[in-house]
Amino acid sequence: xxxxxxxxxxxxxxxxxxxxxxxxxxxxxxxxxxxxxxxxxxxxxxxxxxxxxxxxxxxxxxxxxxxxxxxxxxxxxxxxxxxxxxxxxxxxxxxxxxxxxxxxxxxxxxxxxxxxxxxxxxxxxxxxxxxxxxxxxxxxxxxxxxxxxxxxxxxxxxxxxxxxxxxxxxxxxxxxxxxxxxxxxxxxxxxxxxxxxxxxxxxxxxxxxxxxxxxxxxxxxxxxxxxxxxxxxxxxxxxxxxxxxxxxxxxxxxxxxxxxxxxxxxxxxxxxxxxxxxxxxxxxxxxxxxxxxxxxxxxxxxxxxxxxxxxxxxxxxxxxxxxxxxxxxxxxxxxxxxxxxxxxxxxxxxxxxxxxxxxxxxxxxxxxxxxxxxxxxxxxxxxxxxxxxxxxxxxxxxxxxxxxxxxxxxxxxxxxxxxxxxxxxxxxxxxxxxxxxxxxxxxxxxxxxxxxxxxxxxxxxx
Numbered sequence: 001x002x003x004x005x006x007x008x009x010x011x012x013x014x015x016x017x018x019x020x021x022x023x024x025x026x027x028x029x030x031x032x033x034x035x036x037x038x039x040x041x042x043x044x045x046x047x048x049x050x051x052x053x054x055x056x057x058x059x060x061x062x063x064x065x066x067x068x069x070x071x072x073x074x075x076x077x078x079x080x081x082x083x084x085x086x087x088x089x090x091x092x093x094x095x096x097x098x099x100x101x102x103x104x105x106x107x108x109x110x111x112x113x114x115x116x117x118x119x120x121x122x123x124x125x126x127x128x129x130x131x132x133x134x135x136x137x138x139x140x141x142x143x144x145x146x147x148x149x150x151x152x153x154x155x156x157x158x159x160x161x162x163x164x165x166x167x168x169x170x171x172x173x174x175x176x177x178x179x180x181x182x183x184x185x186x187x188x189x190x191x192x193x194x195x196x197x198x199x200x201x202x203x204x205x206x207x208x209x210x211x212x213x214x215x216x217x218x219x220x221x222x223x224x225x226x227x228x229x230x231x232x233x234x235x236x237x238x239x240x241x242x243x244x245x246x247x248x249x250x251x252x253x254x255x256x257x258x259x260x261x262x263x264x265x266x267x268x269x270x271x272x273x274x275x276x277x278x279x280x281x282x283x284x285x286x287x288x289x290x291x292x293x294x295x296x297x298x299x300x301x302x303x304x305x306x307x308x309x310x311x312x313x314x315x316x317x318x319x320x321x322x323x324x325x326x327x328x329x330x331x332x333x334x335x336x337x338x339x340x341x342x343x344x345x346x347x348x349x350x351x352x353x354x355x356x357x358x359x360x361x362x363x364x365x366x367x368x369x370x371x372x373x374x375x376x377x378x379x380x381x382x383x384x385x386x387x388x389x390x391x392x393x394x395x396x397x398x399x400x401x402x403x404x405x406x407x408x409x410x411x412x413x414x415x416x417x418x419x420x421x422x423x424x425x426x427x428x429x430x431x432x433x434x435x436x437x438x439x440x441x442x443x444x445x446x447x448x449x450x451x452x453x454x455x456x457x458x459x460x461x462x
């Protein structure tokens with residue numbers, strides 16, 4: 001017998017919101033110049049017959065979720081078509097429960113089945129599981145929001161035994177070398193409560209970003225926002241820089257990291273992290289760069305807080321022993337960390353941290369958070385260049401996770417005008433002041449969107 005607070009999904013609506021970047025963003029071998037955000041509205045009903053609506057959103061970042069030689073448009077249309085299929089699947093999902101229970105059961109049931117059927121009729125190659133999770137996340141986030149709205153409480157207050165039918169032992173098992181028990185434990189036991197109201201913001205230095213004035217070509221946007229790195233640092237008061245590297249060009253990577261670090265150090269930056277874009281196959285590549293920095297740039301080496309996902313997406317296929325890298329710097333899984341079981345495998349291979357993302361579903365992010373914290377792994381919350389509503393659950397996850405240092409947030413770099421209606425209500429979330437984002441305007445049930453105050457006209461639903 002469940003709880004009276006249990007909900008079931010009764011209806012879903014899907015919108016596609018196109019967004020164009022002001023400057024290009026490089027992902028591995030591809031460059032992002034536009035993105036479609038999938039926004040979902042989900043209607044739920046609890047056992048007392050009370051109904052509520054919840055909202056979720058995620059960028060369908062084609063280049064990140066589905067690196068491929070297939071054309072962008074083929075992959076883009078496939079992701080949109082999969083979202084449409086998901087809308088029907090969520091409405092047809094008959095289960096009742098807490099959002100964590102519904103999300104888990106949907107991911108391991110209807111989502112897996114739909115992904116398999118979709119790939120059976122593939123357009124040239126299989127759609128990655130990561131892409132399926134990202135498409136699903138808009139609906140999953142909306143269910144979590146709707147539950148809070150239905151019961152008039154913030155979503156993060158619902159992740160406790162008073163509301164959940166299953167403890168974490170139903171979902172998680174400990175590592176082989178650990179005596180951790182998840183029996184009678186709930187996500188609230190691993191969350192940082194009360195949440196942080198302000199957090200340091202990480203700025204992304206993309207592979208195509210300009211570092212110095214002399215790199216200007218005259219084709220840069222003249223829209224009032226900075227273009228050159230030093231101007232971004234001064235305007236936003238930044239203290240943390242994430243540096244995108246190539247992962248297959250050692251000389252370029254070393255020069256890029258050194259130049260960014262030197263500019264940063266001269267302008268008050270405290271921390272750096274390096275993102276090798278999942279293109280490295282030999283740990284020695286990363287070790288060589290880190291060792292060179294330790295000898296040639298000891299101050300910059302000390303500023304590197306962690307290293308992010310140098311190695312290929314598919315951790316099960318590429319089970320690379322990475323202990324030599326994590327012996328030098330904390331090493332964080334990102335694209336490989338689809339779920340807690342892969343986090344478990346990553347820990348055995350030598351990874352020491354996990355970069356969480358709401359775009360892999362709120363449900364999955366919370367389960368990975370709990371498993372990682374219980375086993376001593378460090379956490380970070382990374383961005384998928386989240387604009388509009390997608391920024392809110394993203395920052396809330398970081399505020400409750402207890403990250404190693406703040407949150408990565410870069411939509412204000414690449415499409416700041418996309419979030420103008422949301423920024424009118426939550427200005428501190430869509431700009432970085434004194435190097436921080438401010439969550440203090442988020443209040444009320446669910447994720448605290450205050451949607452009735454946001455004056456955005458939505459396109460026709462699909």
